[in-house]
Amino acid sequence: MLRSCVSLLRTLAVLRGPPGVAPLPAKDPWSPRVNPGPGRRERAAKPGCVRGDPRSFSSEVIHMDLSLPNPSWNEDMRLLFDQFMKKSEDGSWKHLPSYKSKFTQRTEDIKIYFPDAKLMKEKLSQAQLFPRSLEEGLGFEYAMFHNCVEDRTVCIFQGGPYLQGAPGFLHGGAIATMIDATLGTCAVVAVGIAMTASLNISFKRPIPLGSVVVINSQVDKVEGRKLFLSCNIRSVDEKTVYSEATSLFVKLDPKTRLT
Amino acid sequence: MLRSCVSLLRTLAVLRGPPGVAPLPAKDPWSPRVNPGPGRRERAAKPGCVRGDPRSFSSEVIHMDLSLPNPSWNEDMRLLFDQFMKKSEDGSWKHLPSYKSKFTQRTEDIKIYFPDAKLMKEKLSQAQLFPRSLEEGLGFEYAMFHNCVEDRTVCIFQGGPYLQGAPGFLHGGAIATMIDATLGTCAVVAVGIAMTASLNISFKRPIPLGSVVVINSQVDKVEGRKLFLSCNIRSVDEKTVYSEATSLFVKLDPKTRLT
Numbered sequence: 001m002l003r004s005c006v007s008l009l010r011t012l013a014v015l016r017g018p019p020g021v022a023p024l025p026a027k028d029p030w031s032p033r034v035n036p037g038p039g040r041r042e043r044a045a046k047p048g049c050v051r052g053d054p055r056s057f058s059s060e061v062i063h064m065d066l067s068l069p070n071p072s073w074n075e076d077m078r079l080l081f082d083q084f085m086k087k088s089e090d091g092s093w094k095h096l097p098s099y100k101s102k103f104t105q106r107t108e109d110i111k112i113y114f115p116d117a118k119l120m121k122e123k124l125s126q127a128q129l130f131p132r133s134l135e136e137g138l139g140f141e142y143a144m145f146h147n148c149v150e151d152r153t154v155c156i157f158q159g160g161p162y163l164q165g166a167p168g169f170l171h172g173g174a175i176a177t178m179i180d181a182t183l184g185t186c187a188v189v190a191v192g193i194a195m196t197a198s199l200n201i202s203f204k205r206p207i208p209l210g211s212v213v214v215i216n217s218q219v220d221k222v223e224g225r226k227l228f229l230s231c232n233i234r235s236v237d238e239k240t241v242y243s244e245a246t247s248l249f250v251k252l253d254p255k256t257r258l259t
Numbered sequence: 260m261l262r263s264c265v266s267l268l269r270t271l272a273v274l275r276g277p278p279g280v281a282p283l284p285a286k287d288p289w290s291p292r293v294n295p296g297p298g299r300r301e302r303a304a305k306p307g308c309v310r311g312d313p314r315s316f317s318s319e320v321i322h323m324d325l326s327l328p329n330p331s332w333n334e335d336m337r338l339l340f341d342q343f344m345k346k347s348e349d350g351s352w353k354h355l356p357s358y359k360s361k362f363t364q365r366t367e368d369i370k371i372y373f374p375d376a377k378l379m380k381e382k383l384s385q386a387q388l389f390p391r392s393l394e395e396g397l398g399f400e401y402a403m404f405h406n407c408v409e410d411r412t413v414c415i416f417q418g419g420p421y422l423q424g425a426p427g428f429l430h431g432g433a434i435a436t437m438i439d440a441t442l443g444t445c446a447v448v449a450v451g452i453a454m455t456a457s458l459n460i461s462f463k464r465p466i467p468l469g470s471v472v473v474i475n476s477q478v479d480k481v482e483g484r485k486l487f488l489s490c491n492i493r494s495v496d497e498k499t500v501y502s503e504a505t506s507l508f509v510k511l512d513p514k515t516r517l518t
Binding site: 124126127128129130131133134138139161162163164165166167168170171172173174176177178179180181184195196197198199200201202203206209 | 383385386387388389390392393397398420421422423424425426427429430431432433435436437438439440443454455456457458459460461462465468
């Protein structure tokens with residue numbers, strides 16, 4: 001299941017809520033980076049266009065937006081990011097921040113969906129969001145933007161050298177991860193907490209390591225708690241289609257037990 | 260596409276070829292680990308049951324098998340590993356080693372499939388196999404075994420804290436990655452170099468971080484260059500089905516250009 005969607009709720013919750021929580025000092029390897037480097041910028045979160053109820057799973061989320069330009073981004077990535085930020089000025093698009101979230105003491109928030117949260121406390125203290133677990137430039141560099149009118153989420157993605165499958169190309173699992181993350185974001189923005197029930201990917205061409213691609217996702221249909229979404233991955237010039245995918249997400253009920 | 264399959268060829272090539280290449284000293288962050296710790300064991304490679312032509316993509320592969328027990332493995336992982344090693348004693352099963360491969364100087368071997376290898380030289384020098392790119396215990400801990408008679412590959416997998424999606428559970432992309440890697444191995448062992456054309460995953464239940472699951476994959480049908488494979492992910496006691504997947508792989512032709 002695209003469990004990233006749940007983590008991304010934290011992102012969306014931040015979009016709605018007041019920003020300003022400073023990053024904590026990095027005391028151990030599990031802590032998030034606090035020296036973002038010369039290319040990293042902190043931006044104030046703005047109210048989003050979330051229709052669901054994307055409440056945060058944690059009261060102590062680390063607010064270090066990792067979806068902002070950093071020195072590892074190449075020119076294509078920066079240009080696309082700037083283009084979408086410009087589109088966001090009139091409110092038609094929204095930039096969605098992304099965090100290497102860390103769960104600390106309070107697990108109250110997650111008990112609704114995770115009744116065994118007490119047992120997970122130790123795990124959560126070490127856990128990191130998978131697509132953000134590799135260091136800057138080595139893994140998944142990405143930023144997402146959502147268009148609420150069209151129910152579309154776009155992800156600009158640059159895959160680093162630690163995502164290799166065949167020599168010089170992205171691993172299929174890395175591609176699936178970004179597809180999952182993008183579709184999940186699109187679903188969560190639309191209806192709130194939802195999880196992937198199925199994911200069908202057609203791999204058409206290999207994606208070279210270090211290149212930038214654009215993932216376009218959209219909600220095709222909603223039937224009760226079911227959301228049908230699709231996406232494609234294209235080159236920056238839109239001429240090459242690398243992959244296509246369809247998926248089914250299910251909106252979670254607050255009474256749903258995940259374990 | 261499940262490009263892991265190509266990387267896994269290196270594994271299989273080692274199974275067939277003579278072992279004994281010592282790990283290189285770790286001079287930079289890109290180098291593989293050379294201090295495997297008390298739980299890491301080096302095993303001599305044995306002749307495998309590979310029917311394809313799984314030639315290595317590099318003449319200078321680092322031979323550090325990462326599919327062997329290490330201190331991060333929990334009891335379930337160790338027990339399962341030992342069970343499959345025991346099954347391997349009569350030759351019906353084969354343990355498949357796995358490497359955080361590093362490409363160094365020679366790219367001759369990969370020119371057959373990657374004509375632009377020259378341009379990729381820099382990328383390859385930094386690249387790491389995606390499922391092996393996180394440090395010991397934090398990401399993908401896994402070992403695979405293949406049964407040549409039944410065309411089946413089994414992967415025992417323990418997901419670390421950096422693979423999180425929803426709090427306390429594996430990210431859907433991490434699950435997809437291991438499915439892709441296992442199916443890819445099964446395909447490559449059967450016919451040699453092959454790549455994923457499509458991957459369809461049904462997520463049935465969330466997988467808790469740190470738990471051990473078993474991925475059972477098999478070749479269902481072969482039609483010319485097409486291979487149809489399927490797999491499921493179950494708990495160690497086999498009572499819980501976490502995910503099911505089907506896939507289509509295509510055997511590569513030596514004349515196939517990937518770019």
